[in-house]
Each structure stands twice: as C-alpha cells, then as structure tokens.
Amino acid sequence: xxxxQPHPDEGHPPPLEAVPVPWKSVGPCKSHRESLGGLPxxxxxxxxxxxxxxxxxxxxxxxxxxxxxxxxxxxxxxxxEELHKAQKELKLKDEECERLSKxxxxxxxxxxxxxxxxxxxxxxxxxxxxxxxxxxEKQLKEAWGKIDMLQAEVTALKTLVITSTPASPNRELHPxxxxxxxxxxxxxxxxxxxxxxxxxxxxCPVAGHILTPDKEGxxxxxxxxxxxxxxxxxxxxxxxxPFLERVYREDVGPCLDFTMQELSALVRAAVEDNTxxxxxxxxxxxxxxxxxxxxxxxxxxxxxxxLACACRHxxxxxxxxxxxxxxxxxxxxxxAVCNFFTYIRYIQQGLVRQDAEPMFWEITRLxxxxxxxxxxFFPHEA
Numbered sequence: 001x002x003x004x005q006p007h008p009d010e011g012h013p014p015p016l017e018a019v020p021v022p023w024k025s026v027g028p029c030k031s032h033r034e035s036l037g038g039l040p041x042x043x044x045x046x047x048x049x050x051x052x053x054x055x056x057x058x059x060x061x062x063x064x065x066x067x068x069x070x071x072x073x074x075x076x077x078x079x080x081e082e083l084h085k086a087q088k089e090l091k092l093k094d095e096e097c098e099r100l101s102k103x104x105x106x107x108x109x110x111x112x113x114x115x116x117x118x119x120x121x122x123x124x125x126x127x128x129x130x131x132x133x134x135x136x137e138k139q140l141k142e143a144w145g146k147i148d149m150l151q152a153e154v155t156a157l158k159t160l161v162i163t164s165t166p167a168s169p170n171r172e173l174h175p176x177x178x179x180x181x182x183x184x185x186x187x188x189x190x191x192x193x194x195x196x197x198x199x200x201x202x203x204c205p206v207a208g209h210i211l212t213p214d215k216e217g218x219x220x221x222x223x224x225x226x227x228x229x230x231x232x233x234x235x236x237x238x239x240x241x242p243f244l245e246r247v248y249r250e251d252v253g254p255c256l257d258f259t260m261q262e263l264s265a266l267v268r269a270a271v272e273d274n275t276x277x278x279x280x281x282x283x284x285x286x287x288x289x290x291x292x293x294x295x296x297x298x299x300x301x302x303x304x305x306x307l308a309c310a311c312r313h314x315x316x317x318x319x320x321x322x323x324x325x326x327x328x329x330x331x332x333x334x335x336a337v338c339n340f341f342t343y344i345r346y347i348q349q350g351l352v353r354q355d356a357e358p359m360f361w362e363i364t365r366l367x368x369x370x371x372x373x374x375x376x377f378f379p380h381e382a
Contacts, residue, residue: 094229152282165368220360228360235348237272244344251370252340255333258304263324266317267304271337275318275344278331281311302327333370340366 106267224246231243237250256271258264270276302310303324311325314335326334343366346352352359 028205048109073079076206142321144321149279149282194242218361220357224359224364225356228363229356232347235344237344237348247367251367251374252337255337255370255374258330258333259306260304263304267334270317271341272336273318273342276334276338277316278326278334279314279316279323281325282315301325302330304330327377329373329378333373336366336370340370 046078048360164212187211224243227243227246231241252268256264256268267276300310302311304326307327309327311327313328313331314323316323341362343352343362347359354362
C-alpha cells in the first residue's frame, strides 16, 4: 500500500506540498469520485493511483523547469534592453556634458579677452589723461614765465616814464633829442630793420628827413625770375622746388652755418618750422625776473659761434625750456633768414597782393640781407 509520501532514500521527487505551483490534475479518476462520496476504495484502485502519481510529478517538474528557463531568458533579454537604453542615455549625457564644457571654455575665454581689452582701454585713457595734464601744466608754466617777463618789462617802462619830465626828459624815451653822433641803440623790443623799412613812409618821422630813392641799377635775372614765377604759380615750402633749392643752397644754408654744428642744425629746423623765439636779455638795472627756463651758456659767449662777446639776446627752440645766448652777428643772421621765410609764407597764404616783379625784388632784397649777414654786416641796433 502506497502511503503518498515516498521515502527520501528511494530517489523520488519531494511531495507536492513542497512545489510552489498549483497541482494540475491529469484527470479525475473513479477512485477519487468514489472518495468524494465517502465510499472506501478498492485495493486495485489504490495501486493504479500509486503508479500514476510519480509520472505526473516528474512531468510537472519538467514543465516548471522549462517555464523557469523561459522566465530567465526573458528576464535576461529585458535586462539587456534596459542596459542598452541606460548606456545610450549615458552616452547622450556625456555628449551634452562635453558640449556644455566647450561652451563654458569659450565663454571663459571671451570673458578673459573682454577683461583684458577693458583694462587696456582704461590704461590708455589714464595715459592720455596724464599726457594732457602734463601738457597743460607745461603750458601753464610757460604762460607764468611770459607773464613774469612782461610784468618786469612793464615795471621797467613805468620806471622810465616816471623819470621823464619836461624839464629833464629821459633821452632813452626820446631818441630824437640825441645828437646823431651820440645816438645809440634803444633798449627793449625793436622792430627789425627789414620790417621797419618796408612800413616806413617816404618821410621818416623819427629821423625827420626825406629818404633818398635808391640810385642803384637793377636788372632782372631771367633764370631766377623764371624759377620764381614757376614757384609762385603753386607756392610751397618744399625744398625740392628749383626756386627754394637755389635759395637754400646759396643763402639759407651758408647764413645758418655756424661753428657749433649740432646747435646750428637745431636752429635751422626751428626756423623752418617757425618755432624759434628770440628774446632780449634783461638789463642789469631791471628788476630780477623768475623765469621757468634753463639758460645754456653765458652772456659773454655766443652759443652758436663760440666767440666771446656781449650777448644781448637769447633764443629758445620750440617748446624747449633751454635758452641759448647769441651775439649780435648771430642774431642778424637768424633774423635775416626768418624775414625771408616770413615773406614766402605770406605769399603762400595769399596775403601779398602784388605783381610778380615787385615780389621778386622784395625776395631779392631779403636774399641780399642774408648774404650781408653771412659776411658779418648787421645793423647797429642788432
């Protein structure tokens, strides 16, 4: 008689209660139907049921095993799909992170460039402001120096005017009272001879006599006049024109060729740029003047020729604060060249309303003054 539970040593599968699946019956049997009715089974039915039970159990186990294999395969496929999706999303996130990193690097680089440009612009503005401030301070310093000099001259003139009375006139203010043999040069600023002679009428009120006309013969040099007319059609200060090239070679160059070659070159450049200033040296009797400048040389030595002589004038080149004392001869040579350049600048600016021939003779006269100054002749008041 089979009891329904085989012994473990017999190698049979475990009882049905140990399997976690519902029992699937092959089919109802007669003995089972009879058991429901409470009737006892026959021994033959019990033996048939004992033979069919192990086969059904093995079939259920094989089905369970196949179903578990299918579940595992489906689970592994699902996990692989999920892993593939996760890897794909991770790859997309990596690409997005790389793109954002590039954008961040680009923004940082642009920010650095913008910061550098802003600092450079700020430094440039500060530098320009400092340059403007320095230039303004320099101009203010020069203006104060000129004001001090003018105040000293005004004080000296007031002193001369106060000391002049009808009973005892000051002969410095009234040179016509001096005899011709005792008349000396005036002190202070004087108009140059070339300018005064051009503006002086036929009767000179100071000298009190009629000027005699020039008795010298004149003849126009056709070559020089042709060069002047060609230059007059398009006046310029370019030294390459035949007219100015000749004047530079024959008059300007020799007239400004002094012993001190380095200073001579600076003087020539200042004359051409119209930045040279000639100032009279204050007399020892005038009050002391505080001038914001540096004096180069000595009043008894000419800075251009190097000769020992009384220097009553000094020059200043451009915006330089240095002054150079010059002799009367050096001043006459510089003044003659300056008069020539002033006249041709007037022609260039259209301020001279004359025909070609009078203009040519005036330029010839100025060239004559340069030649005489180069040879050592100069007016006594120079």
